[in-house]
Amino acid sequence: MDLRLIEYFVAVVDHGGVTRAARELYVAQPSLSQAIRTLERQLGVTLFERTGRGLTLTRDGEAFTGPARRILAGVGHARDRVRTVRDLGGGRLEIAALAALAVEPLPALAAALRRRHPALLVGVLDCASAAEVAGKVRTGEAEAGLVELPGGDDALRCVELCTQEYAVVLPPALAAGLPDPVPEAALAELPFVVEPGGAAAGPVVVECAHRQAIWDLVRHGAGAALLPRRFAEESLDGVVVRATEPPTRRRVGLLVRPGPLSPAAAAFLRAAGGQPADAASRTNARPAGESPASS
Known part of the structure; x- marks a missing residue:
């Protein structure tokens, strides 16, 4: 069913007739009358009694008025929701x-x-x-x-999106004597803490599935880890952050x-x-x- 027909029906009810409804809707009166007849055919009922004094709602028309208003209100709510998501005021x-x-x-x-x-x-x-x-x-x-x-x-x-720089994050004791940046040869001799199946620049001594635990293991001296440099510098305490040579990105x-x-x-x-x-x-x-x- 064309939603416009329901809008026209409610407008005729609210404005008390076709003439005023057509004026408010900026629609030609014959077009609005035809739209109401089309809606009646689709519903299989007569919505208005047509008399010399205008239109009067039939019992079927009165019964349809409430559902018609709810349909329009639901569509309006849906439009508002879509507009909100489109304008990123929600979603x-x-x-x-x-x-x-x-x-x-x-x-x-x-x-x-x-x-x-x-x-x-x-x-x-x-x-x-x-x-x-x-x-x-x-x-x-x-x-x-x-x-x-x-x-x-x-x-x-x-x-x-971007290129991330990685750094080697070490406990202070393990960092002692290492140059900054740390060359490949030195990285190859460091023990590393990684996630299961993760690669490392040196021998893997601990595999741990929990990222927070990896950071704690490094902090407590279990080994080194390759982590995003910005994250390591901003979020981890008690560790030494060193660049690698060549840079790891x-x-x-x-x-x-x-x-x-x-x-x-x-x-x-x-x-x-x-x-x-x-x-x-x-x-x-x-x-x-x-x-x-x-x-």
């Missing part, structure tokens, strides 16, 4: 992210988005692999996914489905900046977690 954005990227850079990116759109709710889905991130974006469980590059998906669009990308972005996903991309990685850094820097033997 929700689900982001799938690799566990490491949920630590850095996602918090800063989400904070930038929230500063611009404080009514937008951000949900984060923690994923163990790039394939899991891509799967959640493909199925619509998430609108966007943070992954390391290269690591895209042929069915998805990938936008490069990771390119970060955003996976989205093909086609136009939702308003929330587009706002997230704007907040993230969509910065292309420096071409020289891609050539000269070692990816995070890659061992010296493989570089």
